[in-house]
Every structure is written in C-alpha cells, then in structure tokens.
Amino acid sequence: MMKIRRRAVDPAVMISCCYFLLVVIIIGGADFCNGGVTSRFVRRLQESPDMPLDSDVFRVPPGYNAPQQVHITQGDHEGKAMIVSWVTMEEPGSSTVTFWTQTGKKKSANGRATSYHYYTYRSGYIHHCTLRRLEHSTKYYYEVGTGGNTTRQFWFKTPPEVGPDVPFTFGLIADLGQTHDSNDTLTHYENNPMGGQTVLFAGDLSYADRYPNHDNVRWDTWGRFVERSTAYQPWIWVTGNHEIDYAPEIGETEPFKPFTHRYHVPHKASNSTSPHWYSVKIASAYVIVLSSYSAYGKYTPQTQWLQKELSNVDRSETPWLIVLMHSPWYNSYDHHYMEGETMRVMYEPLLVQYRVDLVFAGHVHAYERSERVSNIAYRIVSGGCRPVEDDNAPVYITIGDGGNSEGLVTDMTEPQPEYSAYREASFGHATLSIKNRTHAFYNWHRNQDGYNVVADSVWFHNRIWLLND
Numbered sequence: 001m002m003k004i005r006r007r008a009v010d011p012a013v014m015i016s017c018c019y020f021l022l023v024v025i026i027i028g029g030a031d032f033c034n035g036g037v038t039s040r041f042v043r044r045l046q047e048s049p050d051m052p053l054d055s056d057v058f059r060v061p062p063g064y065n066a067p068q069q070v071h072i073t074q075g076d077h078e079g080k081a082m083i084v085s086w087v088t089m090e091e092p093g094s095s096t097v098t099f100w101t102q103t104g105k106k107k108s109a110n111g112r113a114t115s116y117h118y119y120t121y122r123s124g125y126i127h128h129c130t131l132r133r134l135e136h137s138t139k140y141y142y143e144v145g146t147g148g149n150t151t152r153q154f155w156f157k158t159p160p161e162v163g164p165d166v167p168f169t170f171g172l173i174a175d176l177g178q179t180h181d182s183n184d185t186l187t188h189y190e191n192n193p194m195g196g197q198t199v200l201f202a203g204d205l206s207y208a209d210r211y212p213n214h215d216n217v218r219w220d221t222w223g224r225f226v227e228r229s230t231a232y233q234p235w236i237w238v239t240g241n242h243e244i245d246y247a248p249e250i251g252e253t254e255p256f257k258p259f260t261h262r263y264h265v266p267h268k269a270s271n272s273t274s275p276h277w278y279s280v281k282i283a284s285a286y287v288i289v290l291s292s293y294s295a296y297g298k299y300t301p302q303t304q305w306l307q308k309e310l311s312n313v314d315r316s317e318t319p320w321l322i323v324l325m326h327s328p329w330y331n332s333y334d335h336h337y338m339e340g341e342t343m344r345v346m347y348e349p350l351l352v353q354y355r356v357d358l359v360f361a362g363h364v365h366a367y368e369r370s371e372r373v374s375n376i377a378y379r380i381v382s383g384g385c386r387p388v389e390d391d392n393a394p395v396y397i398t399i400g401d402g403g404n405s406e407g408l409v410t411d412m413t414e415p416q417p418e419y420s421a422y423r424e425a426s427f428g429h430a431t432l433s434i435k436n437r438t439h440a441f442y443n444w445h446r447n448q449d450g451y452n453v454v455a456d457s458v459w460f461h462n463r464i465w466l467l468n469d
C-alpha cells in the first residue's frame with residue numbers, strides 16, 4: 001500500500017485521524033486510516049434556487065442610465081493598472097473614469113463601450129476602461145459615468161509592489177451563481193477577518209446558461225449581485241464551463257460570448273493571445289490562469305504559452321507560484337470524476353517540473369484538498385498509474401463550493417484515496433494569506449458557521465524556499 005508522508009498537516013487533521021484509528025482498534029477493525037479526512041459535516045443538502053429577480057441584491061442603482069455591475073480586475077502584469085468595467089442600460093453614456101487619491105489631483109481615463117446580442121437578448125452598453133500608472137499600495141477613489149447622466153463613486157486599493165516577502169491575502173471562490181447560498185458565501189468572504197485583498201475566482205460565474213435560451217438577464221443580475229465586492233477589490237477571472245454559452249440550437253455558436261464581452265482581463269500583458277489563459281503578478285505571488293475549455297494539446301497556443309510562461313517565472317521575485325483552472329485534476333467526488341484527466345496528462349509534468357505551489361480549481365460543488373502528489377510516471381506500455389508522494393508537486397484544492405443553483409455534490413469515491421487530505425460537501429470559501437517567501441496560511445470556511453470558524457486550515461511551505469522543511 002502506498003504510504004503518503006504528510007507534510008504541514010493541520011493538528012486538527014492529525015487529531016481526527018488518530019481518533020479514527022483509536023475507534024478502529026476499539027471495535028476490532030482491521031483496516032488503517034488509508035486516506036485523509038472525509039468530513040461528514042453536511043448541514044444542508046437541498047438545492048437552493050436562484051434569488052428572485054426582485055431581490056434587493058439585484059437592485060438597479062437609481063438614476064437615469066446609472067452605471068451598474070461595476071467590477072475591477074488587475075490591468076497589467078505588475079499591479080500598477082486596473083481595468084474598471086460597468087454597464088449602462090439606457091444609452092451608451094460616457095466610458096470615462098475619473099480617479100484620484102486622497103491627496104492627489106483628479107485624473108481621468110477613457111475607455112470603450114461594447115455590446116452584444118445573444119439570441120433575443122441585447123446587452124446594455126458594457127464599458128471597459130484601464131487606469132494606468134497607478135501607485136502601489138494606494139487607495140484610489142473612482143467615479144464611473146463621468147460626463148454622463150448619473151455618476152457613482154467607488155474605491156479600491158492597489159496591490160503592493162511585487163517582491164519576494166510581500167505579504168498578501170487572497171480570497172478563493174468558485175462556482176458562485178446567484179442563490180441564497182451564493183449570497184452567504186459572498187457575505188462570509190466580505191466579513192472574513194483574514195481580510196482578502198483580491199479574489200482568485202476559479203470559474204462559473206452567473207449560471208445564466210441554466211435558463212431557457214441562456215437568459216442573459218441573469219448575467220446582469222449576477223453583475224449587480226457581486227458588485228458590492230467586485231467594485232472594491234480585483235477579482236481574477238477564470239473561465240468555467242458555464243461561461244462557454246455555446247448553443248447552436250438557437251444560433252449561438254461563438255463560445256464565451258457573454259463572458260468575453262463583460263469581463264476583460266490583462267492577457268496581453270503576459271503575451272497571451274487569449275483572455276482565457278494569462279498571468280498576473282500580485283505581491284509575492286505569480287498567478288497563472290489556465291482554460292479547461294480551450295485547446296491544451298501539444299502545439300496549441302495555450303500549451304506553447306504555458307511552457308514559455310513557466311520558464312519565465314522568477315521565484316526570487318515571486319516565490320509563490322499559483323495556478324488557477326476550472327476543472328480539477330485530483331477529484332475524489334463522483335461528480336465530474338476524471339473530467340480534468342486529459343489536461344492533467346498534458347500539463348502535470350510541467351507543473352511538477354516548475355514546482356508550482358498550489359493549484360486551485362472549481363467545477364465540483366464541494367471542497368477538497370490533496371496531499372502533494374504527482375502521477376507523471378505513467379506510460380501506456382508500462383501500465384503503472386497511481387498518484388505518488390512528490391515534494392515537487394503542488395497541493396490541489398477544489399473550491400467549487402460557492403453555492404450555485406445546481407446544489408452540492410455529496411457522493412464520494414470510497415474509500416477516500418490516499419492523495420485526498422480533506423474533503424467535505426459544504427458550501428464555503430477560502431483565504432490564502434501569504435506571510436513571506438516561505439510560509440502561507442490557508443483557511444477554508446464553511447458557510448454554516450460563524451465568520452471566525454475554520455473547517456480546514458494548513459500552513460503551506462514554499463516549494464522553492466522551504467521545500468525540505
């Protein structure tokens with residue numbers, strides 16, 4: 001039986017495992033605790049429908065042609081630019097953003113508006129404006145709708161200058177949707193005392209495609225729902241399967257049409273030719289976004305880009321190498337089982353070679369954290385095919401538990417595979433708090449508890465700077 005040596009194990013996990021062993025011995029059982037922890041903590045299983053259209057979280061801001069669905073994301077590779085996006089419904093209005101610091105003069109930047117049709121739906125005017133030459137670690141106030149009919153003001157804080165020991169806290173959310181559970185997840189993230197500064201969002205935003213003809217009104221409601229966070233801190237976007245919106249039966253054959261019109265990302269800054277794969281540097285982290293639903297075979301643009309990208313990462317500048325994707329490679333739930341396998345076969349050797357620290361994915365509507373394992377020795381002629389302990393491998397975390405209308409998945413493969421360290425079918429979110437080049441503290445919070453309750457937490461040691469600790 002393969003023995004996986006555990007590293008950086010949470011004391012709570014060790015206590016739980018020891019307790020389980022004790023119980024097994026007491027009842028005369030003959031097996032060992034051969035996997036990690038499967039939490040049976042499931043307080044609520046029923047699916048939750050989307051919040052009604054007249055919910056207060058979807059309220060249209062007052063005023064003629066008022067900007068709505070405001071969201072920001074990092075606008076360059078280094079964190080000195082911010083893309084501000086919003087929608088006006090009645091008329092194009094102005095694409096100008098005015099921005100200022102508490103002590104500085106007002107500046108303005110001009111953006112552009114776009115729109116699209118989807119079957120019988122016609123979008124509002126979607127504005128994207130990049131604010132450049134910003135100072136690091138600075139609070140900026142900004143106003144959208146400038147020169148138009150109704151203006152609205154927001155603020156954000158730019159990330160600190162990139163450096164190896166710069167602390168930074170990320171929020172981790174995926175598969176959010178727009179149910180009451182989604183609302184709980186977002187509220188818990190907002191109230192999390194860890195204080196997330198940027199959200200790494202691992203795909204599946206609105207779930208509008210679950211409605212007849214992919215009713216894109218639900219893209220608009222989602223944009224208004226999350227504005228209370230997305231207008232104030234950057235969300236780093238990943239495309240999931242619910243962003244594909246491919247519906248040839250109604251003549252919609254352009255994949256990702258609503259997403260790519262509504263959510264701009266700085267892919268050109270990392271020499272990517274597609275908004276579906278790109279990278280950003282944030283504080284001491286290098287974040288690589290991959291697309292589970294774009295071509296990733298050999299010779300494809302995404303593969304060529306990833307190979308070059310990984311070789312360019314300077315871990316003395318950004319020690320923490322984080323990869324985001326939608327479909328997980330290591331998933332011991334029944335749902336979406338092995339959907340990420342073909343991408344794993346293609347990309348896992350690269351991620352191990354370059355000692356990626358952490359891989360976050362969504363898609364499976366539950367939570368799971370892996371041990372550090374790899375499965376790259378497999379050759380079809382030799383047949384060996386099992387994940388093995390690998391200090392150079394990332395930890396894989398599935399965080400597809402945002403709370404959408406498809407509900408939780410609860411069926412798991414049994415027994416728990418040895419590579420699976422912790423799994424639980426509850427909604428929630430996580431935070432990753434990087435302390436310096438060697439240590440990062442990670443927490444997963446389930447929704448049903450108070451804001452301070454942590455269900456799974458672990459210290460991560462950097463794969464370059466503390467590999468053998």
Ligand SMILES: [Fe+2]
Nearest residue numbers: 204240241363
């Ligand atoms: Fe998904």
